[in-house]
Amino acid sequence: xxxxxxxxxxxxxxxxxxxxxxxxxxxxxxxxxxxxxxxxxxxxxxxxxxxxxxxxxxxxxxxxxxxxxxxxxxxxxxxxxxxxxxxxxxxxxxxxxxxxxxxxxxxxxxxxxxxxxxxxxxxxxxxxxxxxxxxxxxxxxxxxxxxxxxxxxxxxxxxxxxxxxxxxxxxxxxxxxxxxxxxxxxxxxxxxxxxxxxxxxxxxxxxxxxxxxxxxxxxxxxxxxxxxxxxxxxxxxxxxxxxxxxxxxxxxxxxxxxxxx
Amino acid sequence: xxxxxxxxxxxxxxxxxxxxxxxxxxxxxxxxxxxxxxxxxxxxxxxxxxxxxxxxxxxxxxxxxxxxxxxxxxxxxxxxxxxxxxxxxxxxxxxxxxxxxxxxxxxxxxxxxxxxxxxxxxxxxxxxxxxxxxxxxxxxxxxxxxxxxxxxxxxxxxxxxxxxxxxxxxxxxxxxxxxxxxxxxxxxxxxxxxxxxxxxxxxxxxxxxxxxxxxxxxxxxxxxxxxxxxxxxxxxxxxxxxxxxxxxxxxxxxxxxxxxxxxxxxxxxxxxxxxxxxxxxxxxxxxxxxxxxxxxxxxxxxxxxxxxxxxxxxxxxxxxxxxxxxxxxxxxxxxxxxxxxxxxxxxxxxxxxxxxxxxxxxxxxxxxxxxxxxxxxxxxxxxxxxxxx
Amino acid sequence: xxxxxxxxxxxxxxxxxxxxxxxxxxxxxxxxxxxxxxxxxxxxxxxxxxxxxxxxxxxxxxxxxxxxxxxxxxxxxxxxxxxxxxxxxxxxxxxxxxxxxxxxxxxxxxxxxxxxxxxxxxxxxxxxxxxxxxxxxxxxxxxxxxxxxxxxxxxxxxxxxxxxxxxxxxxxxxxxxxxxxxxxxxxxxxxxxxxxxxxxxxxxxxxxxxxxxxxxxxxxxxxxxxxxxxxxxxxxxxxxxxxxxxxxxxxxxxxxxxxxxxxxxxxxxxxxxxxxxxxxxxxxxxxxxxxxxxxxxxxxx
Numbered sequence: 003x004x005x006x007x008x009x010x011x012x013x014x015x016x017x018x019x020x021x022x023x024x025x026x027x028x029x030x031x032x033x034x035x036x037x038x039x040x041x042x043x044x045x046x047x048x049x050x051x052x053x054x055x056x057x058x059x060x061x062x063x064x065x066x067x068x069x070x071x072x073x074x075x076x077x078x079x080x081x082x083x084x085x086x087x088x089x090x091x092x093x094x095x096x097x098x099x100x101x102x103x104x105x106x107x108x109x110x111x112x113x114x115x116x117x118x119x120x121x122x123x124x125x126x127x128x129x130x131x132x133x134x135x136x137x138x139x140x141x142x143x144x145x146x147x148x149x150x151x152x153x154x155x156x157x158x159x160x161x162x163x164x165x166x167x168x169x170x171x172x173x174x175x176x177x178x179x180x181x182x183x184x185x186x187x188x189x190x191x192x193x194x195x196x197x198x199x200x201x202x203x204x205x206x207x208x209x210x211x212x213x214x215x216x217x218x219x220x221x222x223x224x225x226x227x228x229x230x231x232x233x234x235x236x237x238x239x240x241x242x243x244x245x246x247x248x249x250x251x252x253x254x255x256x257x258x259x260x261x262x263x
Numbered sequence: 264x265x266x267x268x269x270x271x272x273x274x275x276x277x278x279x280x281x282x283x284x285x286x287x288x289x290x291x292x293x294x295x296x297x298x299x300x301x302x303x304x305x306x307x308x309x310x311x312x313x314x315x316x317x318x319x320x321x322x323x324x325x326x327x328x329x330x331x332x333x334x335x336x337x338x339x340x341x342x343x344x345x346x347x348x349x350x351x352x353x354x355x356x357x358x359x360x361x362x363x364x365x366x367x368x369x370x371x372x373x374x375x376x377x378x379x380x381x382x383x384x385x386x387x388x389x390x391x392x393x394x395x396x397x398x399x400x401x402x403x404x405x406x407x408x409x410x411x412x413x414x415x416x417x418x419x420x421x422x423x424x425x426x427x428x429x430x431x432x433x434x435x436x437x438x439x440x441x442x443x444x445x446x447x448x449x450x451x452x453x454x455x456x457x458x459x460x461x462x463x464x465x466x467x468x469x470x471x472x473x474x475x476x477x478x479x480x481x482x483x484x485x486x487x488x489x490x491x492x493x494x495x496x497x498x499x500x501x502x503x504x505x506x507x508x509x510x511x512x513x514x515x516x517x518x519x520x521x522x523x524x525x526x527x528x529x530x531x532x533x534x535x536x537x538x539x540x541x542x543x544x545x546x547x548x549x550x551x552x553x554x555x556x557x558x559x560x561x562x563x564x565x566x567x568x569x570x571x572x573x574x575x576x577x578x579x580x581x582x583x584x585x586x587x588x589x590x591x592x593x594x595x596x597x598x599x600x601x602x603x604x605x606x607x608x609x610x611x612x613x614x615x616x617x618x619x620x621x622x623x624x625x626x627x628x629x630x631x632x633x634x635x636x637x638x639x640x641x642x643x644x645x646x647x648x649x650x651x652x
Numbered sequence: 653x654x655x656x657x658x659x660x661x662x663x664x665x666x667x668x669x670x671x672x673x674x675x676x677x678x679x680x681x682x683x684x685x686x687x688x689x690x691x692x693x694x695x696x697x698x699x700x701x702x703x704x705x706x707x708x709x710x711x712x713x714x715x716x717x718x719x720x721x722x723x724x725x726x727x728x729x730x731x732x733x734x735x736x737x738x739x740x741x742x743x744x745x746x747x748x749x750x751x752x753x754x755x756x757x758x759x760x761x762x763x764x765x766x767x768x769x770x771x772x773x774x775x776x777x778x779x780x781x782x783x784x785x786x787x788x789x790x791x792x793x794x795x796x797x798x799x800x801x802x803x804x805x806x807x808x809x810x811x812x813x814x815x816x817x818x819x820x821x822x823x824x825x826x827x828x829x830x831x832x833x834x835x836x837x838x839x840x841x842x843x844x845x846x847x848x849x850x851x852x853x854x855x856x857x858x859x860x861x862x863x864x865x866x867x868x869x870x871x872x873x874x875x876x877x878x879x880x881x882x883x884x885x886x887x888x889x890x891x892x893x894x895x896x897x898x899x900x901x902x903x904x905x906x907x908x909x910x911x912x913x914x915x916x917x918x919x920x921x922x923x924x925x926x927x928x929x930x931x932x933x934x935x936x937x938x939x940x941x942x943x944x945x946x947x948x949x950x951x952x953x
Contacts, residue, residue, distance in 0.1 A: 003754050003755075003756070003841055003844045003845065004750075004754035004755060004844055004848075004854050004857060004858070005754075005755055005854055006848065006854075010854070011755060014751060014755055015751070015755060015757055017747075018747075018748070018751045018755075021744065021747065021748065022748070022763060022766075022767075025744065025821075025822050025825065026766055026767060026770055026822070027766075028781070028785060029777065029778050029781035029782070029785075029822060030773075030777075030781070032781040032784045032785050032791075033777055033780060033781045033784070035784075036780075036781075036784045042784060042791065043789065043794065044791070044794045044798070045791050045792075045794045045795035045798065046791065047784075047791075084683045084686060084687075085683075087679075087682070087683050088680065088683035088684065088687075090679075091676065091679035091680040091683065092680055093676075094675060094676035094679065094680075095676035095677055095679075095680040096676065096677070099676070099677060099680055100680075102684070103680055103683075103684050106684060106687055106688065106691075106692065107687060108931075109687075109691060109692070110691060111879075111931070112879065112927050112928050112930075112931035113695070113883070113924050113927060113928070114882075114883035114885065114899075114900045114903075114920075114923055114924070114927060115883070115885060115900075116883075116885050116900045116903045116904055116920070116923075117695070117698065117900075117903065117920040117923055117924050118691070118694070118695075120698055120903060120907055120913075120916055120917065120920050121691075121694030121695045121697060121698045121920075122694050123907070123913075124694065124697045124698060124701050124913065124917070125693060125694035125697040126694070142690060145690075146687070146690060146691045149687065149691075200772070203772035203773075204772070206774070207772070207773060207774025207775070207777075207886075208774075209774065209775075209776060209885060209886045209889070210885035210886065210900065210904075213889075213904060213908070214904065214907060214908060224774055224776065224886075227776070227780075228776070228889065228890065231780065231783075231890060231892075232892070236780070236783060236784070239780060240780060240784070243774075243777055243780060246774065247773065247777075250772065254772075
């Protein structure tokens with residue numbers, strides 16, 4: 003289409019391969035390699051073994067992992083419900099309300115996560131709504147951050163949905179509830195699954211807002227990892243990060259399985 | 264050409280239909296329906312002042328080019344679009360403000376809109392379940408609907424496993440399962456290839472016969488579908504109803520040049536009316552006198568004024584080619600020929616008519632080529648006077 | 653789905669006889685109020701906190717913070733890093749998108765998925781990896797040292813803004829690749845083939861046929877990356893270098909480490925204003941370039 007000679011194609015693809023390897027593959031591979039290493043002073047890691055992982059799966063670190071997972075699933079579920087509700091309702095609302103909803107729900111993308119964390123810290127550290135010091139402030143922070151993406155994904159899918167389905171269903175006598183439950187939501191299932199997956203991935207890796215609001219009793223994995231690097235325990239940090247990646251991937255697969263064929 | 268062109272009275276509701284139609288409570292009534300989009304200065308009208316009555320068991324085709332408003336009329340009837348003014352009635356009920364779910368109409372759209380996540384049987388049963396038909400009866404009704412379209416064995420399939428024509432039939436079955444009194448079809452055959460379309464036309468004819476009490480409104484831009492299926496055709500143009508009449512009347516005696524061209528392809532030769540007596544007419548094309556027919560409609564009377572411009576509508580298959588100089592023929596020269604297998608379309612320049620071009624359909628065996636001089640005849644009963652609108 | 657045809661959403665007729673859409677409003681309000689209460693209200697509190705002071709005028713905090721050397725350095729550093737990272741992302745991203753779209757090779761789908769997968773990763777992972785690879789005691793340095801025979805390797809950029817920029821380019825390039833790739837795949841192949849048959853070299857085809865179609869996507873992707881790099885926290889935090897301080901990190905140190913909440917609130921307000929302005933510009937530009945994403949389409953027939 004663009005390159006017609008073997009040579010030019012080989013040259014460009016070569017450069018491409020180098021770029022992809024250096025930019026994308028290397029970091030991930032490095033972290034995994036470091037996770038398996040005892041020390042790394044030369045070009046290659048040495049002292050390979052699963053020791054880091056054993057430590058990573060020990061009590062305190064494991065607690066962080068479960069905390070992250072719980073936060074991700076609860077925040078993801080909340081964000082999915084609220085985001086889908088808002089996306090569906092905004093479609094039926096007058097244009098001005100739809101625009102406002104769109105703008106408000108997209109705000110968290112425009113604001114740094116640290117600022118959101120600060121805001122939650124200031125706003126909910128006192129009566130009437132005292133969330134500071136509990137796990138709920140962390141879950142709230144994650145939900146808000148992820149809400150923008152679920153709303154966006156579901157809205158986009160709703161826009162692409164052929165209106166003929168709804169019209170056909172209505173002409174056959176279906177009321178609004180039936181249309182929603184039997185036609186709209188089933189047809190949205192792929193988008194809902196994608197939104198859920200994205201939410202979980204983003205929540206698992208969230209650091210900015212979490213580090214501002216977390217109580218000592220609810221330490222997520224990224225926060226633990228930061229603590230480790232701060233103290234210089236980089237290999238353990240690498241192991242924890244690899245664990246984070248693996249568990250995120252697993253959670254995504256599970257969600258993909260749940261949403262069906 | 265100066266002066267007002269000859270005009271023919273336009274009946275808004277034609278009562279002449281093959282057989283007797285009961286109009287005491289027409290199945291469908293459009294009463295001055297207008298649909299507009301936008302506000303203030305930016306208003307565009309998709310449908311303007313649309314009036315139509317469809318009797319019980321009658322099939323009316325809404326025929327017209329894209330943008331003529333035919334789909335909008337259908338959507339207004341189904342309830343997918345609200346009229347800006349006017350009212351829509353089903354039987355004696357005013358349904359203008361009623362949501363689609365409560366109208367009891369069957370709709371088949373161009374894209375079929377089969378629910379992809381449900382099996383065929385569930386698709387067909389959807390309307391029955393929505394209208395709370397007792398569980399025990401649903402199975403039988405679904406089977407009946409599938410049987411009507413010849414898809415009884417496909418109940419367990421998913422829509423994506425079916426071909427276009429099969430999906431088409433399931434869409435029809437789904438609409439028929441709820442036993443509607445009115446069936447709306449919005450360009451249902453447009454997505455099928457030519458051969459499939461032919462066979463589906465036959466199927467739809469058969470269905471019509473099997474459902475004598477169901478009124479049908481059939482939207483299409485294809486005149487052959489309209490000719491094949493409809494009792495009456497409503498020709499639409501620029502968001503308005505242009506002409507409405509039985510298929511036969513529109514074909515033989517088109518009331519306007521637009522309808523003449525849209526419905527069946529025609530030669531429209533500009534002429535001047537010399538004199539009209541009864542239904543015989545004498546016109547002049549390029550100074551040469553030609554006899555023709557000037558039909559009167561079933562209602563009202565048309566006055567053809569002399570010396571005013573009109574069109575002579577001659578269907579290509581009515582044009583006869585003879586040897587040059589034959590009695591009653593005009594001299595013409597062949598400009599081009601297109602062989603179509605069983606017929607040949609010959610384009611002629613009629614010298615006597617100052618070179619006006621005419622299309623003629625002749626037998627496929629005709630071997631004459633461009634440049635040949637021939638005689639051309641326009642039999643008076645195949646030449647119809649059409650007002651110059 | 654086989655025979656479904658894509659249709660734009662139908663415009664509804666004007667409200668001359670339509671009942672006021674109470675249902676739509678009623679259903680939209682609950683989630684909207686939730687977000688207003690839990691997201692917008694806290695941000696308003698940040699603003700008020702920034703004005704909170706024991707000595708009377710709320711603007712004390714503002715003048716104190718805005719006047720400080722640290723703040724101004726951080727502001728400049730933030731903008732500098734964001735701009736350079738965006739530039740890097742655009743260059744690398746355009747190259748990757750071009751190859752993925754126009755130079756087909758087996759496995760291009762897999763590479764595309766890989767690039768997409770990076771979006772789901774935490775950003776600090778990149779910095780961590782860089783420490784092992786490009787740090788002063790890292791693998792690349794060790795390799796070069798072994799080759800040249802020096803005691804140390806030459807690479808010493810992780811603690812500098814360059815390190816952060818490199819990490820951000822790595823992480824945010826996919827945000828440019830995605831919209832560009834979508835735009836490129838919409839260009840009909842035949843246009844490129846015909847251009848080549850008329851004698852155009854690949855570079856000319858790129859310049860005259862491909863890039864004009866891709867400007868909106870490039871602009872959209874670029875402004876998104878600018879916004880994200882401006883607000884990036886994890887990468888900078890993990891660098892831990894003293895002379896690489898950006899505004900988000902400053903908010904963190906002020907708020908949590910030194911517990912100066914009003915000061916942190918001031919910085920946060922500045923940051924929010926900055927990114928909101930950028931975001932609105934991004935939406936505006938995007939909307940004008942694509943003719944409005946939510947414009948109702950008039951159905952003619």
